[in-house]
Amino acid sequence: MAILGNPFVATVPARTLSAQELIQAIRVDIAGELEAIIGYEAHALATTDERVKKVLYHIADEEKQHVGELQQLLYVLSPTEEQSFEKGRQAVQQQQSSNFQQPMQ
Template identity: 55%
Template sequence: MAILSNPFVMEVPRKLTDEELVNAIRQDIVGELEAIHEYDAHVQATDNEDAKKVLSDIRDEEREHMGELLELLERLAPDEKGLHDEGREEVRAMLDKKSK
């Protein structure tokens, strides 16, 4: 969650290196996941249909942001994309074996 009490907390005194940018993008992904979790909890905690509709829409936008950030991360760190792809293939192989 963002720290709002200090408006200068997010200022960076210099340009990020590529490695620092990759780490910053990872942290941004964490923030999106936290937001998704919080909005979904709010949706589940109310019976107000208007609130559910708006909060669900916002939650889903956060999910899109996560996808955008993941794509950016994989472009900035191609080795990471390779590892993500390996993980996806491992899951597919496990689940395909299980379903047969």
């Protein structure tokens, strides 16, 4: 959901963010990139103009790269976050190896 109605949404306080605030800000940035991807791809799906589709999908792909960059930055700032994501990734891989027949743990 776009939050453009709030003109102060991107205003950074006139102080340095704490480590935890910076981590939270990066999470918000990731959410914004994901929101942009959803929007661009939805617009591409909603048109039959192949020129427009090509450009919108290209832009969405760039946003996906931004997600990866921000995710890696989050891991640098919070190694425990990376560990949690890795546990989740491994859980799904285990499920996949059993053709999603085992219950999640």
